[in-house]
Amino acid sequence: MSQPTTVLVIDDEPQIRKFLRISLVSQGYQVLEAATGAEGLSQAALHQPDLLVLDLGLPDMDGQQVLHEVRQWSGVPVLVLSVRASEAQKVEALDGGANDYVTKPFGIQEFLARVRALLRQAPSGEVQEAGVVVGPLTVDLAFRRVLLEGVEVALTRKEYAVLAQLARHPGRVITQQQLLKDIWGPTHVENSHYLRIVVGHLRQKLMDDPTCPRFIVTEPGVGYRLLDT
CATH class of the missing domain: 3.40.50.2300 (Response regulator)
Structure with a gap:
């Protein structure tokens, strides 16, 4: 439905x-x-x-x-x-x-x-955006779907919002403050623990090992980036 x-x-x-x-x-x-x-x-x-x-x-x-x-x-x-x-x-x-x-x-x-x-x-606000592919991961920005090896991954709104923001700028570091402002609002830019929790859940669902990441890379003290290979 x-x-x-x-x-x-x-x-x-x-x-x-x-x-x-x-x-x-x-x-x-x-x-x-x-x-x-x-x-x-x-x-x-x-x-x-x-x-x-x-x-x-x-x-x-x-x-x-x-x-x-x-x-x-x-x-x-x-x-x-x-x-x-x-x-x-x-x-x-x-x-x-x-x-x-x-x-x-x-x-x-x-x-x-x-x-x-x-x-x-513009029924979805971002319907004209393209998809981003990183190896076996596809982030379909037009239809807000995430596929891993062709299988759709169920994400919460915040999990998808974080991944979509990274996917819009593959290879580029997005700061913690920018992600927090964009996704939780300008009053939460200091609540970095919100972001850590969501990124942790994202990695679990994407089977992404933080010690040897395939998709999401942590830039310590700065933010995160999505690999563009």
């Missing part, structure tokens, strides 16, 4: 989040919520939603900054939903990587139609 399409709503107004949640759930979507930019970034990295609905007026950071940070590591479709109606604000958001812009107040039917349109254009 396929997983339901997930929409992350980042908005500090509880009534707006409730309204959107009811409307989206009624259409069969799974809804995640965040009231701050930091929480939204963390949820986006952790759950890898199919669509992000972003308010610009957040209490801890401007939504334009949230958009900028998301675009450093994700191609997820972003629908900006904001009271800011000026042309300059719309242009800044669209130039910054937003896929669409809806001003408040808004009609829910138009909003849902725009959601459907964005999901048709």
